[in-house]
Amino acid sequence: MAGLGGLGRRRRRRTLNAEVNIINLVDVVLVLLIIFMVTAPMMQGGIEVRLPKAATTPIANRDALTVSITRDGRVAVEDQVLSMADFRQMIPGIVQRKAPKAIYIRADVDSRGGDIVTVLGLVRKTGISSVGIVAEPDGR
Template identity: 40%
Template sequence: MVSSGTGSGERPGGSALSEINVTPFVDVVLVLLVIFLVTAPMMLRGIDVKVPKTETKNVGPEERLMLTVTKEKAVYLDDQPITLARLEGILVGLRQRNAKAAVFLRADEGVAYGVVVKVMDAVKKAGIERLGMVTEPIPPVAKGR
C-alpha cells in the first residue's frame, strides 16, 4: 500500500473541506422566493362573475364546493367547466362521501333566473341539502340610496 506521506489521514491536496459555502444557495432561494411572490397572485385567478349585492353578510371561509354560472350560461365546478348531467353525478358521489356536504352557488346577476334554477335543481336532485348563494355586500355608502 502506497502512503501519501502525511500519516495523519489528511487529504493529499491539503486539509479536508469542513464547511459548505451556503451563500450561493441562499441567493438562489431568495430569487425563487421573489419569483413565487410575484407569480402566485396570477395563479389564483378565478372565473370573473359579477354577483348581485345584498345587505346580509357572506358565509365565512370554509372548505366548500363552488358552483359558478357565468353570464354566457356556462357552468363551472371549482373552475372546471361541467355539464348539468355530469354535475349531478359528481354531487351524488360527494354526498355519499360526506352527508353534510355544502355547495355554494355563484351566479352572474345577468344570467336568466331559469338557468340558475336548473343548476339549483341539479344540486337538490343529487341530495345535497346545504346550498348557499354567494353575494357581495353593498358598500355602506350605497345602502342609503
C-alpha cells in the same frame, strides 16, 4: 551567499478551483422560491362572475363548496369550468369526494334563471341541505 537568496523559495503552482459555490446556489433557489410563493396566489383566477346586489350577511362557513354560473351557462366548481351536461354528471362525485357542509351558488347577474334552477336542483339531489345563493352587499 547573496546570489543564493532565491533558491530557498519555491514557486507554488496555482490550482484551479473546480468547486461549486453552494452559498450562491442556495441564494438563487431561495429567491426563486419567494418569487413563486408571491405569484402563485395571483394565478388562481377562476371565472369572472358579476354578482347581483342584495341585503346580505358575510359567509361564515369555511367547509363549503362554491359553484359559479356564468352568463353563458357554464358552471364552475371551485376553479374547474364545466358545461351544464358535465356538471350534471360530475357533481355527485365532487360532493362525495369533498364532503362539504354547505354549497354556495354564485350566479352572474345576467345568467338565465333556468340555469340557476337547474344547478339548485342538481345540488339538492346530492343530499346537501344547506344551499345558499351568494350576492354582493347592497350599498344601503
